[in-house]
Amino acid sequence: MLLIECxxxxxxxxxxxxxxxxxxxxxxPEDPSGKxxxxxxxxxxxxxxxxxxxxxxxxxIHGCGRFFNAVRDTVSDKFLKIYKAGxxxxxxxxLAKEAGK
Amino acid sequence: xxxxxxxxxxxxxxxxxxPAISMLKAAPLGRFSFRGRKAAQDAAAxxxxxxxxxxxxxxxxxxxxxxxxxxxxxxxxxxxxxDTEALQAAMTQAIGDAPHALVDISHRQEALxxxxxxxxxxxxxxxxxxxxxxxFPVGMVTRTLFHKAPVMLWRIGDDSFVVEAWGSFMxxxxxxxxxxxxxxxAA
Ligand SMILES: [Zn+2]
Numbered sequence: 542m543l544l545i546e547c548x549x550x551x552x553x554x555x556x557x558x559x560x561x562x563x564x565x566x567x568x569x570p571e572d573p574s575g576k577x578x579x580x581x582x583x584x585x586x587x588x589x590x591x592x593x594x595x596x597x598x599x600x601x602i603h604g605c606g607r608f609f610n611a612v613r614d615t616v617s618d619k620f621l622k623i624y625k626a627g628x629x630x631x632x633x634x635x636l637a638k639e640a641g642k
Numbered sequence: 643x644x645x646x647x648x649x650x651x652x653x654x655x656x657x658x659x660x661p662a663i664s665m666l667k668a669a670p671l672g673r674f675s676f677r678g679r680k681a682a683q684d685a686a687a688x689x690x691x692x693x694x695x696x697x698x699x700x701x702x703x704x705x706x707x708x709x710x711x712x713x714x715x716x717x718x719x720x721x722x723x724x725d726t727e728a729l730q731a732a733m734t735q736a737i738g739d740a741p742h743a744l745v746d747i748s749h750r751q752e753a754l755x756x757x758x759x760x761x762x763x764x765x766x767x768x769x770x771x772x773x774x775x776x777x778f779p780v781g782m783v784t785r786t787l788f789h790k791a792p793v794m795l796w797r798i799g800d801d802s803f804v805v806e807a808w809g810s811f812m813x814x815x816x817x818x819x820x821x822x823x824x825x826x827x828a829a
Contacts, residue, residue, distance in 0.1 A: 542770065549714050550698045550784070555770040557787055603787045605698070605713035 543618060547601040548609050548625045554601070562598035564588045565610040566630045592616060594637040596630050612636055645798040647671055647708055647720050648755050657816050658823050663758035665819060668804070672726030673751065674719040674733070676709075678742030683715075689729070689736035690719070701783050701796065710783045710796060718794070723748070751794075752812045754819070757802040760826060765795070765803060767822040775800060791815050 543556040570576050570584055589595070595615050600608045612622040612631060621636045650656075650666040658665035676686060676694075687693045692704040694717050701710040707729070708720040721729045726748055733744055756765060762773045768788040772778060775797075783796040791811040796804040807815040 552699070554786070557770055603792055604785055606716070606785075607713055 545599065545611070545620060546623050547604055547607075548623050549605045549607045550601065554604060558601060558603040560600045560602045562600055562608065564590075565596040565598045593642060594621065594633050594640070596633065598626075614640060614642070645802075645804065646706060647703075647722070648753055648798070648804050650755060657754065658820050660758070660760075660823060660826055662760040662826055663756070663764055663823060665757075665764075665816070665823075666755045667816075668753035668755050670723050670748065671753075672721040672723050672729065673746070673748045674721075674730070675716070675743070675745045675747050676719050676733075677713075677716045678737070678740065679715060682737050682740040682742035685737040685740055686719075686733055686742075689732040699782050699784050701781055710794075712783075712785060712794070749809070751806045751808050754805045754807075754812075754816060755802070756805060756819070757799070759801055760823075761801050761803055764819060764822055765805070768818055769793075769795065773797075788815055789818055 544553040545556055545559050546553045567584070570580070573581065576584070592615060594612060596610060596612050598608055599611050600606070608626050610624050610626060610628070610630075611620055612633060613620050619640065621640055622631050624631065648668045648671070651669040654667040656664060656666050678686065683694050690707055690709060692702055692709070694709045695702040695711045698711055701708055706722055710718040710720070712718055719729070726746065730744065730746060737744070766773055769786055771784070771786055778797055780797050780799060783794065785792060785794050787793065788805070788807070791807055791814055793815060794806040798804055805815065805819070
């Protein structure tokens with residue numbers, strides 16, 4: 542079973558306790574009503590969907606309940622970095638390099 | 643080993659009563675879900691008489707009450723059933739205007755007391771985490787899954803655990819926990 546570390550609980554737990562929340566670091570527009578339909582659709586639906594190293598939101602839903610962010614290689618399913626919500630996005634290129642990609 | 647807060651419910655038949663394992667429904671007790679930041683936490687500690695545990699997955703107990711860490715700003719508070727109202731009043735007064743959530747969930751969930759040499763083995767039939775005492779020591783508390791039901795698990799002794807589940811899930815949890823024990827009876 543895939544084990545994922547929760548940065549709030551500080552332990553590794555099975556994947557079953559977690560839910561993936563899609564791509565991380567997508568900022569909600571500060572002025573939603575000033576956006577065109579196309580811009581709003583872009584914010585709501587369009588994602589990078591990278592094959593490879595990808596920053597995602599995860600939630601320890603059946604544990605502490607908190608959201609956090611993680612960098613995952615979507616090909617190997619290996620987690621390369623786990624960090625708390627609010628922390629800046631790590632450099633994906635250098636994480637990919639470390640992982641030998 | 644028992645915990646003073648979790649006493650077997652004398653009105654209930656044991657769910658399991660075997661040499662290697664016993665499973666008993668716990669008597670009612672007072673439960674609160676508490677969430678808040680530092681100011682609310684400090685005030686809550688005054689009303690409780692002890693500090694909320696800040697170390698993840700741990701519990702603090704004193705004078706018949708307990709606070710169990712469930713998340714970075716979330717605790718389950720336990721008190722004897724008769725003290726529920728007094729605790730709520732004391733907490734509300736101490737916390738005042740500091741933003742917080744304090745919800746009486748005494749009747750939302752029920753508890754099973756699982757004790758015996760085979761307790762770890764039995765729980766691991768549906769809980770996917772390492773329950774060896776080196777990985778899950780006495781006093782550790784967590785939310786997790788038992789098969790498909792969300793549960794809270796608290797280790798109250800070397801071979802003694804409390805399993806809390808929502809009332810509507812309790813038949814599912816108790817039923818599925820009793821099932822693997824038939825293997826022990828057969829052996
Ligand atoms: Zn967690």
